[in-house]
Amino acid sequence: MPGNTFGERFRVTTAGVSHGPGYVVVIDGCPPGLPLSVEDLLPDLQRRKPGQSKIVTQRKEEDVPEIWSGVFEGVTDGTPISVLIRNTDQRSGDYSEIKDKYRPGHADFTFDARFGLRDYRGGGRSSARETVCRVVAGAIAKKLLAQQGVRILGYVKQIGPLVAEIEDPKSVTFEQVEATPVRCPDLAMAAQMIALIDEVRRDQDSIGGICELVAVGVPAGLGEPVFDKLKADLAKALLSLPAVTGFEYGAGFGVATLRGSQNNDYFVRKEDRPTKIGTATNRHGGMLGGITSGEPIVCRVALKPTSSLPRSQPTVTRSAEPTEIQTRGRHDPCLLPRFVPMGEAMLAIVLADHWLRWRAQCG
Numbered sequence: 377m378p379g380n381t382f383g384e385r386f387r388v389t390t391a392g393v394s395h396g397p398g399y400v401v402v403i404d405g406c407p408p409g410l411p412l413s414v415e416d417l418l419p420d421l422q423r424r425k426p427g428q429s430k431i432v433t434q435r436k437e438e439d440v441p442e443i444w445s446g447v448f449e450g451v452t453d454g455t456p457i458s459v460l461i462r463n464t465d466q467r468s469g470d471y472s473e474i475k476d477k478y479r480p481g482h483a484d485f486t487f488d489a490r491f492g493l494r495d496y497r498g499g500g501r502s503s504a505r506e507t508v509c510r511v512v513a514g515a516i517a518k519k520l521l522a523q524q525g526v527r528i529l530g531y532v533k534q535i536g537p538l539v540a541e542i543e544d545p546k547s548v549t550f551e552q553v554e555a556t557p558v559r560c561p562d563l564a565m566a567a568q569m570i571a572l573i574d575e576v577r578r579d580q581d582s583i584g585g586i587c588e589l590v591a592v593g594v595p596a597g598l599g600e601p602v603f604d605k606l607k608a609d610l611a612k613a614l615l616s617l618p619a620v621t622g623f624e625y626g627a628g629f630g631v632a633t634l635r636g637s638q639n640n641d642y643f644v645r646k647e648d649r650p651t652k653i654g655t656a657t658n659r660h661g662g663m664l665g666g667i668t669s670g671e672p673i674v675c676r677v678a679l680k681p682t683s684s685l686p687r688s689q690p691t692v693t694r695s696a697e698p699t700e701i702q703t704r705g706r707h708d709p710c711l712l713p714r715f716v717p718m719g720e721a722m723l724a725i726v727l728a729d730h731w732l733r734w735r736a737q738c739g
Contacts, residue, residue, distance in 0.1 A: 382613065382616070382725065383405070383725060383726075383729040384729055384733060385405045385729050385732035385733050385736065386403070386404075386405045386406065386517060386520075386725060386728040386729040386732055387403070387404040387405050387729075388401065388402070388403055388509075388510070388513040388725055389401065389402045389404070390402075390506055390509035390510065392461075392506065392509070393495050393497070393498075393500045393501055393503065393506075394463065394497065394498040394499060394500070394503035394505035394506070395463065395495070395497035395498050395500075396463065397462065397463060398460055398461055398462035398463045399460070399461045399463075399505070399506065399508055399509050400458060400459070400460050400461075400509070401458070401459050401461075401509035401510075401512050401513055402456050402457070402458045402459075403446070403456065403457040403458075403459075403512075403513050403516055404456045404457075405729075405732060406446070406452050406454075406457055406516060406520065407452065407454065407520070407732075408451070408452055408453050408454035409451050409452065410451060410452040410516075410519060410520055410523075411450060411451050411519075412443075412447050412450070412451065412452050412457075412516065412519065413443075413447075413450060414440070414441055414442075414443060416515060416516075416519055417441045417443075417459070417512050417515045417516075418440075418441070419515070420511050420514065420515045420518075420717045420720070420721065421439045421440075421441065421461075421508065421511055421512065421515075421717075422439070423554075423714075423716065423717040424439070424507065424508065424511045424714055424717045424718060425438070425439045425508075425714075426708075426714070431557055431558065431570060431573045431574060431577070431708075431709065431710065431713060438464060439461055439508055440461075440462075441459045441460065441461050441512055442459065442460040442461075442462075443457065443458075443459050444458045444459065444460055445457065445458045446458060457516065459509075459512050461508050461509070461512070463505075473701075473702075473704065474496055474701060474703070475496045476693050476694050476695075477691055477692075477693055477694075477699060477701045478691050478692060478693075478694070478701075479683060479684065479691065479701060479703060480683060480689050480690075480691055480701075481680070481683025481684075482499060482502070482683050482684070483499065483502040484496070484499075487500070487501075487502060488694065502618070503618075504618040504619070504711075506618075507617065507618065507718045507721075510617075510718060510721045510722060510725070511717050511718060511721045513721065513725055514717070514718075514720060514721020514722065514723075514724045514725055515721070517721070517724035517725045517727070517728035518720070518721075518724045520728050520731075521724060521727055521728055521731065524593070524595070524731065525593040526591060526592070526593045526594055526727065527591070527592045527593055528589070528590070528591045528592075528720050528723055528724050528727070529548060529549075529550060529553065529589075529590050529592075529720065530553075530559075530587055530588065530589040530590070530716040530717070530719045530720045530723070531548060531552075531553045531559055531560060531561050531587070531588055531716060532558055532559050532560040532566075532569065532585060532586075532587055532588075532712045532713065532716065533560075533585070533586045533587060533588040533676060534585045534586040535558070535560075535569040535572055535573065535583060535584075535585040535710060535712060536572055536583045536584070536585065538565055538568050538569050538572060539565070540560050540561065540562035540565045540566075541562050541565065542561065542562065542588065545588060545590045545672065545674050546590055546592050546672040546674075548561045548590065549561075553716070556570065557570065557713060558570050558573065558712070558713050559712070559713050559716045569585075573709050573710045574709075576709050576710070577709035580685060580686045580687040581681075581685060581687065581709070582681040582682035582683075582684075582685060582707075582708070582709050582710060583681050583709065583710050584619075584678065584679050584680045584681040584710070584711070584712075585678075585679060585710065585711075585712040586676050586677065586678050586679070586712075587676065587677050587679065587712055587715055587716060587719050588674065588675070588676045589614075589673075589674070589675050589676070589677070589719050589720060589723050590672055590673065590674050591662070591672060591673040591723060591727060592672045594662060594668050594670070594672070594673055594727060595650075595668065595670060596649075596651060596653075596667075596668055596669055596670035597667060597668060597734060597738070598667065598668040598727065598730040598731055598733075598734050599663065599665075599666045599667035599668055599730055600666070600667075600730075600733070601665065601666065601667070602666075604666075605663075605665070605666020605667070606663055606666050606667060606668060606726070606730055607625055607661075607663050607666050608666060609726050609729070609730070610623070610625070610673075610675060610722075610723065610726050611623045613722040613723070613725065613726045614675070614677045614719060614722050614723070615677075616722070617677075617715070617718055617719065617722060618711075619679045619680050619682070619683075619711050619715075620677045620678070620679055621678050621679070621680050622677065622678035623675065623676070623677050623678075624675065624676050625661035625662075625663060625673070625674065625675035625676070626658065626659050626660045626661025626662070626663070626674060626675075627639065627659040627660075627661070628661075628676060631659070639659055640659075641655035641656065641657045641658060641659050641660050641671075642655060642656050642657070643655055643656075644656045649670055651670070653670075654669075654670055654671060655669065655671055658671045658672060658674065661673060661674045661675060662674060673723070673727075675723070677719060679711050679712060679715060681710075681711075682707050682708050682709065682710070682711055684703040684707040685702075685703055685707075686702060686703060686704070686707075687702065688700050688701070688702045689701055689702070689703075
């Protein structure tokens with residue numbers, strides 16, 4: 377199946393399905409000499425894994441990675457890094473009822489239209505469990521970027537109508553994000569978000585929201601003109617994640633109501649920059665012409681409500697006969713809390729790829 381590899385210099389390939397033996401991710405292009413161990417991969421995998429609180433799916437997966445290649449004597453050796461993550465808590469029987477039914481909001485029908493068959497056990501290749509591979513690759517990309525002074529952090533900005541107040545995205549800390557299971561640094565709003573998620577869960581429903589992602593310390597000059605603009609690659613990367621339906625950066629759709637004199641970020645002298653040039657504000661979200669400006673990259677993605685619901689919904693069978701469907705299995709009432717490390721991973725993968733491209737061209 378094409379479309380399973382992402383990136384040019386930092387290339388990530390994933391394989392596996394949610395109810396198979398496990399997942400494999402291959403990261404090609406990571407420079408040699410980067411200290412790397414299983415312990416480096418575990419923190420973000422723990423943040424992504426199911427069963428971590430009552431507001432996420434209760435599937436129990438330990439998600440302990442096994443590094444099979446690409447690391448020698450504790451450091452990367454420049455060859456492809458391959459990592460295996462085994463599935464240990466599949467309940468394929470939960471999906472037997474949907475073998476010949478199409479779940480609303482899922483890729484069941486479109487996979488049949490594309491390939492003429494599908495793995496109905498948990499969605500097969502389209503399952504969000506595939507993101508375990510991206511989180512592994514993202515952890516490696518984060519470590520590579522950290523050596524260049526780049527810090528990446530995501531958090532929940534909105535759940536349903538509840539919007540967090542974040543005055544300065546670049547000042548949000550990891551400890552603030554991880555202080556609550558909903559991963560919202562606005563503690564007062566986080567409590568309301570948790571209550572709302574619990575409410576929709578008890579109502580056998582789900583709810584969507586927005587995740588904000590921030591990269592601080594990104595040097596100016598990353599990105600390519602025209603088709604490989606950094607903003608374009610970020611959009612592709614983040615929209616490739618399950619359930620993401622929208623992407624914006626900087627002021628985003630808010631620019632539609634502004635005048636140019638209101639939206640422009642004026643250049644100023646900044647003594648803490650290598651070029652001594654920066655901008656007084658950051659409505660451009662750290663990217664101008666698709667190339668980084670040295671200001672923090674700030675972007676947001678919107679996630680739809682979880683499509684799998686325990687309540688009955690109308691649908692049709694593969695032969696187009698009307699029927700009802702009630703999705704069994706274990707599913708998140710809200711995807712946002714576990715999405716945060718996934719979004720961080722894709723942001724890191726794109727930045728690592730473009731940093732390696734810049735290094736190859738400019739030294």
